[in-house]
Structure formats: structure tokens, C-alpha cells
Amino acid sequence: MLGTAEALDIFVVSLRDGFVQVSAFVAVTVLLFSYLQYRTGGRMIEFLENNERLQPIAGGLLGLTPGCGGAIIAMPLYIRGTISFGTVVATLAATAGDSAFVILALAPEAAVYAYGLALLSGILFGYAIDIWGLGVGRIDSAVEKASGPITDGGFATASVADGAPSVPPTDSAACDHDVTTRENRVMTTLSHAVHVAWWGVTLAGLAAGIEYLRRGAPEVAVSFEPTFSGLFTVAGLLGTTLSVYLYLVGRRYIGESDTGRIRESFADAYSTFRHAAMETSMVTVWVIAAYLLYEYGVVIFAVDIGALAAAAGILAPIGGALLGLIPGCAPQIVFAGVYANGGIPFSALTANAISQDGDALFPLMAIDMKAAIIATIYTTVPALVVGIGLHYVWPYADFGFGVIG
Template identity: 35%
Template sequence: MFRRITIPIGLLTLGLLFPEAGAIMVETISEAYLQVSVFVAATLTLIYGAERIFKFDMAGFLAGHPRLQVPIAAFLGALPGCGGAIVVVTQYVNGHVGFGALIAVLTATMGDAAFLLLAREPVTALIVFGLGMVVGTLGGYVLEAIHGRDFMRQQSLTSAEEAKRRVVSRRRPVSIRALHPVWIALMLPGVIFAIPIAMQLDPNTWFGELAVYRPVTLLGFVGGVLALLMWATYLSSDPHHQYTAANPNDLTATRPTTGSRVISDTNFVTVWVIAAFLLFELGVHFSGADLASWFAVWAPLTPLIAALVGFLPGCGPQIIVTTLYLSGAIPMSALFANAISNDGDALFPAIALAPKAAIVATLYTGIPALIVGYGAYFLLP
């Protein structure tokens, strides 16, 4: 637990020593919450809620229809945002879908950059979504045929380890439940504000004279910090606590409510997203790197650079690439390469739960990204 507490303490110290970095941290944590966490929460609410209301077991359905796993995964990945992709990643970790589904979903997903493209150029967005589904499905079937369904999957826990987790999980502090209403109270307006933010609008301006205080940014910052603190509190009582969708044996003896599952799993993803966002933004701040300048090179290299940027975890770099395309700075071929190569925020839980598989899978997505990117470069005007 001490090591987890040192993370926010270290960030606070950095913010006090470097005021500009502190402002970046507030903005970045808010962005992570409003651009990722709320969409993850909404997606998980729909999925977990549907499972409970209709008594539908998605994991069981996917496991029982192995031939449909790859196209279903590609479809979920093509949906704007990262929620569907995150669900497939966790289903791969616990053995309900094969390696082909993991490849398909990571290939098809465009992450939160999809919202921006959909708002500005809806026809182009539909083309990109369809292209991602087709390439993801083909790549998924081919690679699963080569490597098999269980390629790179980690071995399951032994019975003794599973029993230990169930015992430990019963010790989780009841006080965390008192924060659930606060969590929900922040999340509900967060969902409302997240839609215009995804379309590159600033809902802070809706508040008239109060806009100077940036109330929406503050809401996102408080929500992100709350998720971080709740995650740390879970770990203080259960060091093995992870993503419940990926670790069903990590649950208490009593089946958790839909709300508690959504909160726990969203917090887990939020922590990884905040960490990656901060690493990227603070790295750019202190190094002076300019992602846009990477593309100010010889034109034939733009698809390659776009594909390489796609290897960066998270949606921030990918949103920049999409913005550059919309501004006319890079061609459509670079957009195609980046859309296929990037894994969005789904890569965070993949790295946390199955790091070797995550790295191999994301590298594999670079192959069709280059093929499609350069094919479009030479064929499109």
C-alpha cells in the first residue's frame, strides 16, 4: 500500500515544485476521466446490465461460438471509444475468446479519435470503421490459424491461489461502498460533458461567468482523483485486486452488484489511463517534443510514422494524428495506417493483465497498417 500512496505524493510534490507541470497534471487527469473513464463506465454498464437483466452471459456466448468471436470482436472494436475493445481484451485474458479475437479488436479499434472523425467527416469515419472491421477480421483469422487460440495467454491460477484470493477479497473495507454514490454523482454529468469534449468542444463555456473557474475540468479532475484513491484503497486490503471482468475468481463469495463491478473495473482502467496520459503529457512538456513536427518530413514516410505513433498507448497521440488529417497536414493514407495500428486505451488493461500478449498483438497490427497505409498512399489521389 505504501508504494501506491507514493504515487499521488510524488505527483503532488512535482506539481508544487513545477507549477506548470501541476497545471498539466490537473488538465491531464481531467482529460483521462472525461475522455476515457466515462465511456468505459457507460459501456460496462450496458454490458453488465444487459447480462443481469436478460440473464445473458456474453462470455459464455463467445466461448460457445468460436467461429463468431473474431468478427464480433472486430465489430466491438470498431465502435467509437475503447469500451468494447477493453471488454474483448479482458475476455481474452480469462480464456473466453482466442488470440484471433484479440488481434481483431485491437486492429479495428480507433479509440476516442473515432468521435472526432465522426463529428467532422462522418463518411470518412464510416469508411475507416468498415476498413478496420474487415482488416481486423481477416488478420484475426489468419493469426489464430497460425498461432492457435491460446497463443501468449497466461496460465490460470492454481486452486490454492484462487481460494486465497477469495478469502482476501472478503476483507475489503466496507467504507469504500460509502463512496459509490459520490462516484456515480460525478460520473453521470461526466457522461453528458464527455460527448461534446470528444467532438473537440469545450463545455466549460456553457457556464457563462463561471466558465473562468473551468467547472467541467474540475469535475473531471475530482473524478479521476477519486478513482485513483478508491483503487489504492482496494489494493490496501487485497494486493491481488485487478479487473473483475478478467479475474472472476477475484470476486467475493457473494456475487457483486452491477454497479460495484462497473465502479471497480472503471477505476482499474482509469488508473492505467491516468498514468499513461501523465507520462505522455509530462514527457512532452519536459522534453519539448512536438508530435506534429514528426510528420514534417518527406511525404512517403507519413504512413510509416502514423503507424509508429499508433503503437503509443492511449488515445491522445491518435487524436493528434486525426486532427492533423482533418487540418490537411497529412494524407488519408496516414489516417488509415494510424487507425489500424493504434489500440487506443484498450492497450492499458492488456498490458496490465497480459503484457506479453499485448506487445505481440500490437506489433502484429502494424503489419496490416503499413500494407493498407501504403496501398492507399499509392492508389488514392
Template identity: 30%
Template sequence: MFEVILDLVIRSMEDAFLEVGIFVGFVLLLFGFINFKKSGAFIASIEKSKKWQPVLGALLGLTPGCGGAIFIMPLFFKNAVTFGTVIATLVATMGDSAFVLIASHPFHYIIVSLMSLIVGIITGYAVDQTNLGASILTKYKKRQKTKEEVKKHHADADHSSLHYECNQFSGCKNDFITHIGHDEGDEIDLLLHHKLKGHQNHDTLGYKVTHKGFFMYWLVLAIALPFGVGELFQFDLGEAIGLNINIAGALGVIGTIFSIVMMIASKKFLGDDTHEETELKAMSLKETIIHNAQDTAFVITWVFVGFLAYELLVLGIGGGDYGIGENMIETALLTTGIFSVFIAASIGIIPGCGPQIIFVTLFTRDLVPFAALFANAISQDGDALLPLIAIDRPSALWATVITTVPGIVFGLLVYWFEIQFF
């Protein structure tokens, strides 16, 4: 039995890195570069376009990852965007699980994205027809500290991490962090940069591993890329070039182990992006590449966990017989499909991207129906909920409830549509 489990672990490592991870990495690089170039300008356009804010918020949330959605959260408390815009953004975002879907099922990603965009816009405008946003903002302002209290707390806070690599390396837009959605020294700055976990301290082992090991990590990803493409087209590149060992499998295991080490070093377990790090990535291309390596490692690790959980579940249900387990799972899915929509929406309530990545990973293994995938995509708020929780918990609670309801409703509609026509 030990040999069987070890084989499943190795196979899950290979699949996580070669089937998903390497493609996630280079898609992350692409969107990271776009975010570095355009994020500030797009946020400014949202602030100016009051009438179209829910539309623009949903579009920003639609971009893979959590960076765009994270930027929107503090803007509401500055009265720069409506609460409906916040909701539209959260409904549309799939967080880092979007990268998994892009790498494995691009057509499904396009369909989910278009549907999420429509639901996000509808929900956002519906929320703005109510007095909810104004009520939340009024209560938030009553709980705010006075300017004198904020000034004192800010003066006493540790600012050492804000002196950032731009003092040592070139390539930054500015010498210090340029805040997006708030100002230096205000209450949101205290919450997002001094109380919520942000950038790693420079003297820690984790910082040294991630900021010195990122080049080697990208090198492993680059070497593995042609082998992953070969696997995609069922072509053994190693055999074609005359190698007698399973080089693709070896790269898959090495890459996944490297990913786990990178994730542990970056101390990211449920969520992989903070507001502070998103600001840093918008400032520095080098920091974008470093943090994209961390983001890739985070996704690959959770995909590996999802793949391995699936393999062990099949083995366990089959009583040690993998084939029997697969047949039993297929039978169970036919009878419990509708409940998966409620389960998917419930998982979406969990802040952070880790559990959502596992759920999407199970979809890639045909363990959940498309309707459940869509319900989870609508319900989940990814890492964007974390700064909202830090700033104002009641608004985060309202956001969670509001995004979960359309997740269940539209998930059930899609499930009914699947049953009727497919």
C-alpha cells in the same frame, strides 16, 4: 511562465472532463450494461461456431473497451477457439481509446471500426491457414503443470478476495465468481486470479474509496453532463441560468481531480481491466457501475495527460509563445506524416490502454493523421494482452508481432490514400 503553465493545466482539466470525460462515462455505462446482460451468451456462441470464430471474435473485439477481447484469451488455451480468433479479436479492438473517439469524433470511430473489422477478419483467417496456433498450443501444453501440482498450488492460494460482495449485497447472478473461459482450480485460474493483479482487497483504502465514492463520482458526472452538452454546441449554460461564475470550468477541474483520485485508489495506471474484474462485472450490475466509474476515471486521467502534454509541447516548441508553437507543429506534420504511421504502430505494441488513449487524444488535437490513428487501432491490443502475457508469453509475443504488421501495412495504405485523394 508559472501562470501560463497553470492556465494550461486548468484548461486541460476542463477540456478532458467536459469535452470527453462525461460522454465517455455514460457510453461506458451503456456498454457495461450490455456486457452484463449478454457477455456469457456471446462467448458461448463463439465456442460453438468454429467456422465463424474469427468473424465473431472480431465483432466481440469491436465493442468499445477491453471486456469482450479479454474473455477470448483463455479460450484458446482450452482449445475452444482458434489462434486466428484471438488475432482477429486483438486486431479489431481499440480498447478504452474507442471511448475517446466515440465522444470526440464519432464519424471517425465508425470508419476505423468498419476497417478494423475487415482487417481483423482477414488477418484471423490468414493465421488459421497456418500451423501456428497448433504449434503454440502444443508447446504450451508441454509447459503446463501436472494436475497434482495445480491442485496443490490452488489449495495453498489465497481465496479470500473471491468471496466477493455478493455475500453482502443482492443483485448478483450467482453467489461466487462464475469463470468465463476457464474453470475454478485449473492452471489459468491460478494465473488470472492469484498471480495477476485482480480485484482489490476489501480491507484496503483504495477499495473503500472506489466502492464508496463511486456514487458521488457519477453524481458529479451527471451534474456536469448538461454543461458538457452546452460546451459541445458552444452554449454557455451557466450564463443562461444567470450564474456569475464559470461553473462549467469549475466542474471540469473538480471532475478531473476526482478522476485522478479514483484512478490512484484503484491502482490502475497502464491497464484498467483485468480478467477477474471483467468476470465480476458480468455477474453484478452494481459491480459493473462501480468498475465503470473506475474505467471512466482512468480514461479521463489519461485524456488529461494527453491534452496537457500537447499544450506543453506547443508552448515548449514555441519558446513560450503558444501561437509560434502551433505554426511550427503544423509545418513539422507536413514533412513527417508517414513516420507517424510507424510511431503509431510502435505505441500499439505497449500493453494496456493508457498510452493508446494519449495517442488518440493527440489525434483529437490534429497532431497525428488519420492513417496513424488507424495504424494504432490495428496494432494495439489494449488490456486484453495482459491476461495473454500471464498465461503464455510466447503466444502474447506472436500476437503482438502479428497485429503490428497489418497495423503498419494498412496504415501506410491509408496514408497513401489520404495523400492521393485529400
């Protein structure tokens, strides 16, 4: 039975780890792509709109960037109607998530092969969906029947199988300017101050996260002393607190109330930073929810990810692919650590790398749940194909951890 002290400890650690292990890295990648969008005046979006045949490739490359920032940028483009559903699947299949940082740090050679296969399979499967459909219509109908009419903002869902989002495409003109929904000088000033402080805490969290990976992703004690553990704890808890404020309150006062929507361009560098902070704050709220569900679930149901994935034979890649159905990066980070310690075969790591959608699924879930469900189902298909194929074709792939198939 889960005791009060243990439940509180899980709560605190989840709030801390979610920000340092995930959000700090997401913030940097989202800011990078937002800044490129700002410097190019929105030409990145124009390129995708004018080159439909290249979209799955572009989506795969966005997803391949370590962390989830590139893939997070792609999801609103689908809601907008800029990219195809096949591109969404290609992006999510190629997404390495935040577990990529663990593998890159501890097993870089394995990362090259696993994420290279994820990129290739994602692009090919994305094109196949756009060209032939591959039964998306049946999954679309099944999700509709199982869940009932899913709505968003009062609009009934459309058909994902037709390549369109399940919610009406957003009006780009409405998304290209800041909308302050409430006018209050005190709250506006406070929210801008919190935004600036958020970036300071994020930099501290990023430093702690990099050091955490450099040390081999160890267990970090909850501490408030002037040590690495103290920096990790304070940055994590404070960063999550500020993120929750920005997402639930601050965004309504500083002109970013419409999170999860793409922007054509930005007026200045400050608005670019602000947009990245708001998008990351939204992801943080979803990430923390996923961390809590995962951590409490593991304790309550006594789930051992390593034992599940290390099952004999072909069950290993199947387990890795099915684990990828869980949104977020928490279980995937644990999974990557198990691989680094020699606990699972390379086929399972690769299947998980393809199947997992990382935190990029959260913006899509927040706006178009139906499309998110269908997309995560479809990224599991190439994961199973490639993972099982590796099990039979390359059973003894070994990248220095004594791992065999």
C-alpha cells in the same frame, strides 16, 4: 527546461483530461456490455465459447464500438481462455479508441471509411493469425528474450504463439462471486459511498465530454467557476481522485478486488454498476499514467505529432501506424484533431486507426504484459499494409478538410 509551474499545470490538466476525455466514455461502454451480460445471464460468453470460428468477427465488432469499452470487455476473455489470440488482435486492430469521438463529430464520412477498413483488416488478420500463425512464435520468443521471464502472480509465462495466455487461465468459479478481501464496516460503507458518488461525477464528466466534442475539441482552461470549463475541470479532477481511491483502496472492501477479470454473470444491477466502475477505475489509473508520460515527453523532447505525421509522401501513413504503438488514447486524440484541421492525409488517419489499441491494451498489460506487447506489434502490421496501400491506390481521398495524400 521544464519549470515547476509548467510541470504542475501539465499534471493537473492530465488528471482532468484523462477522466473527461477518456474514462467517462469508457465507463458508459463498459457498463453497457456488463449490463447486457447481466441481462443475458452470461450467454454472451457461452456464445463465444461455442462458436470459435466467429470469434474474430465478434472481437472486431466489439473493438469497433466508439471508445474502448467493447475492447476492454474482450481482453479478460483471452486471459480466461475463452477467445483466441487472433481474436485479441482483431479486436485491438478494429478498436477506434476515444479518438473516434473526435472524428465522428468532426469528420463523420472519414470515420466510416477509416473505421470500416480497420474492422475489415482486423478481422482478416485475426483469422490469418489463428489459421497460419504468421510468425507469432518468433515474436513470442523475441519478446521473451528481450524482457526476460515475464511473470504474473508468481506464474511463469507460457507461449502466446500456442494461442494461450501467458498466465494461467483464471478459474471462472473464483471470478463469479464477490470477494471482499478486508472486513471493516467503516471502510466498506465509505467505499460504497465513493462508488455511488463516482457514478454521479462520471455522468457530469460525460456531459462535459459530449459538450467538449460538440464544440470541436477546443483547449479548455482550468477553471472552478460555474461554467463549462468549471464543469470540465471539477468533474475531471474529482473523477480521477475517486477512481484512484476505488482502484487502490475501495476495491478491497466492496467485493471487486480482482479487476481485469471477466465475470460470468452478475447477481443484481448494483453489482453490474460496481463492476463497471471498478474496471473503469483501473483503466483510469493506467490512462492517467499514459497521459503524464505522453505530455511530459512532448514538452521535454519537443515532439510535434502533427509535424511527424504530416511528413511528405509515404512517411505519413508509416508515422500514423507507428504512433499507434503508444498505449492509450492521448496521442491518438491529438492525431485525430490534426486530421480534422487538415494537417495529415487520410492514409495516415486510417493507419493510425488500425494500429492504435486505445485503452483496451491496459487491462491486458496489467495481467499479461507479454501478450500485450506481442498484440500491439501485430496490430501495426495491417496498419502499415493498409496505410501504404491507401497512399498509392487512393492518394487524394478528401473528406472535406482539403486533405490530400
